Amino acid sequence: MANSQRSIPNILVTGTPGVGKSTLCEQLAEGTGLEWLEVGQIAKDCECFEEYDEVYQCPVLDEDMIIDEMEDKMGHGGKIVDYHGCDFFPERWFDIVFVLRANNTVLYDRLAHRGYTGKKLEDNVQCEIFQTILEEAQGAYRPDIVHELPSNTPDDMEENLDKITTWVEEWKMRALS
Template identity: 30%
Template sequence: MGTNLLINRLNGPNVLIIGTPGTGKTSLCARVLDKIKYGHLNVAELIESKKLYDEWDDEFQCTVFNSKKVKAELQAMDMNSGGYLIEFHSFDVFKSNAIDYVIVLTCDIEVLGNRLEQRKYPANKINENLQCEIFQIFYYDAIEYFGKDKVVSFRNNDYDDQQKVIQYIQDIITVQ
């Protein structure tokens, strides 16, 4: 995928950053937003702040978000004018036409495992996330949902990798 999609949104494209937990979505967005002024939406924070979840999952030690509530909240935000850098570990809460670019972050398994261990994730949660990464679940599901032209994948193991992603995001935002 290149940076040549024609986006007709007043405030620029909506860029969705997805990937297995621990691939660096939040740190990437923070670094991008240090360099450019752009709207930002951390969907996980939105879910927590607006209580858009129904239950607690003891096995994985996390809340289980209610996709209907999340979809309703996102629709109320009206992202049609664009200008959002969005991060989340899921994407099916978005209408495919609301997102212009999808960046799937990936990580080497050893790097990802270390990051998840540092977060004190339980072993079963680490294993499930590592399996998602090994089989590139986010990448293939994103292509199926959004179409190949909107989806690109970047490795995000270290600073140098992150610089490449940041440059790509700057390019697609400023090209518009």
């Protein structure tokens, strides 16, 4: 059920690093007019970090700070949130959740190309094989709003864009009626 406060929906796009979240979100924002919020970038801008993870060579988010930072924007609706985790956001923020999925060989090549090596590369591929983010999403949101989308090829990307754009249009029509 849509949140009655919003006339345009909020969408969460999640999945393992490298599955194609930012590529999809950028085009989705362009096509729908919704605003793309990259949580990693917001965290950098507001310095919402609590420590540095030496093993994965990346900063660890201060989740409470990030939620405070995003709360006002989310209340207005019309946001596409992109992050490789999903269970710390308030459930009420989202009208639909998409979990992008990639085959392990495809993901391995994308992450290697990005410069990931060793444990960081292996653990991320394993995270995808074990469908960790899908299960995280299914545990954190109502099952009927969580959708798994393949993200291996440019055709998958086109199909996903079409599907989500149609869903947004239908949601807006319902909100008006």
